Amino acid sequence: MSSKYNLDEIVRIIEDAQNITVFTGAGVSTNSGIPDFRGEKGLYSMIGQKYDLPYPEAVFDIQYFKQNPIPFFELSKDIFSEVHPTICHKFVAWLEEKGKISLVMTQNIDMLHQLAGSKKVLECHGTYTTAHCLSCEKAYTIEDIKDSLMAGQVPYCECTGIIKPDIVFFGEQLPMEFYKAYHMPPKTDLLMVFGTSLLVQPAANFPLKILDRYDCKTILVNFEPTPYDAGFEYVINEDLDAFCGKIWEALR
Ligand code: CNA
Numbered sequence: 001m002s003s004k005y006n007l008d009e010i011v012r013i014i015e016d017a018q019n020i021t022v023f024t025g026a027g028v029s030t031n032s033g034i035p036d037f038r039g040e041k042g043l044y045s046m047i048g049q050k051y052d053l054p055y056p057e058a059v060f061d062i063q064y065f066k067q068n069p070i071p072f073f074e075l076s077k078d079i080f081s082e083v084h085p086t087i088c089h090k091f092v093a094w095l096e097e098k099g100k101i102s103l104v105m106t107q108n109i110d111m112l113h114q115l116a117g118s119k120k121v122l123e124c125h126g127t128y129t130t131a132h133c134l135s136c137e138k139a140y141t142i143e144d145i146k147d148s149l150m151a152g153q154v155p156y157c158e159c160t161g162i163i164k165p166d167i168v169f170f171g172e173q174l175p176m177e178f179y180k181a182y183h184m185p186p187k188t189d190l191l192m193v194f195g196t197s198l199l200v201q202p203a204a205n206f207p208l209k210i211l212d213r214y215d216c217k218t219i220l221v222n223f224e225p226t227p228y229d230a231g232f233e234y235v236i237n238e239d240l241d242a243f244c245g246k247i248w249e250a251l252r
Helices: 007-016 043-050 057-062 061-069 070-079 087-097 112-116 142-151 175-183 203-213 240-251
Strands: 020-026 101-106 121-123 126-133 137-139 163-168 189-193 217-221 234-236
Touching: 007 070, 007 217, 020 203, 043 126, 057 061, 057 070, 061 175, 087 101, 087 112, 101 137, 101 142, 101 175, 121 126, 121 175, 137 142, 142 163, 175 203, 189 203
Parallel strands: 020 101, 020 189, 101 121, 189 217, 217 234
Antiparallel strands: 126 137, 126 163
16 A cells, blocks of 8 residues: 655645545445445455345345345445444535535445535435335335334335335436536546545546546545556545545644
């Protein structure tokens, strides 16, 4: 892991930025106790043992879910158990309070950016806040199914269909808002990519769309190398809370 960078330089870049786009992945939430997918202690390493699945991705596979929704709701229970925003989430929310954020695009489904106070959040892999019956398509809110989510049980519609939170599964379309931002990225003078392996497409291509359009400063913070490291001015292989904590302290 290499993490040599000049802290003052990074602080100055963030100080000067007026339109920051932040792109986040599961790595921003691991310090709150939610495992990521591919990190060392990620869901993929636990799944064979903890969840009864034929292969790890099945937990987010729409065809598999229709046959067996239980592993997804067991995982949801883990996501909903006592999680709190991390220093990283709070730092991003603070940058918005200072008027510096254009957009927070997140691949996460844990709602921790919003809980930390961020408002300009686009959840490109969907959300738990709304849900639909897979049979009659009746719309539900998170309040309607919260008890089932907390208990790790499958929520059923009055028509007996399975109620599925509006999370984007493999084999499903991303929300329209993602494609709008993808084709017309917000004005950006600093792009910060936090805690993602940049392996899940099409979301992982979003930072490249920003780079195509804007001549902006670029900072990527992730434990592990990503396929897009070469496109970034600063690649910092460090814990996100450690990184954000240092920068935040220097900026305040
Ligand atoms: P990923 O592929 O698991 O990558 C996460 C990356 O973050 C890894 O490369 C880790 O090394 C890195 N990382 C983990 N913790 C830290 C840390 N504290 N500091 C720095 N780096 C860290 O996950 P992606 O987000 O790239 O993949 C996209 C998937 C993951 C999306 O579809 C999400 O819905 C899905 N996911 C979301 C959550 C969540 O909402 N919290 C949890 C698990 C999976």
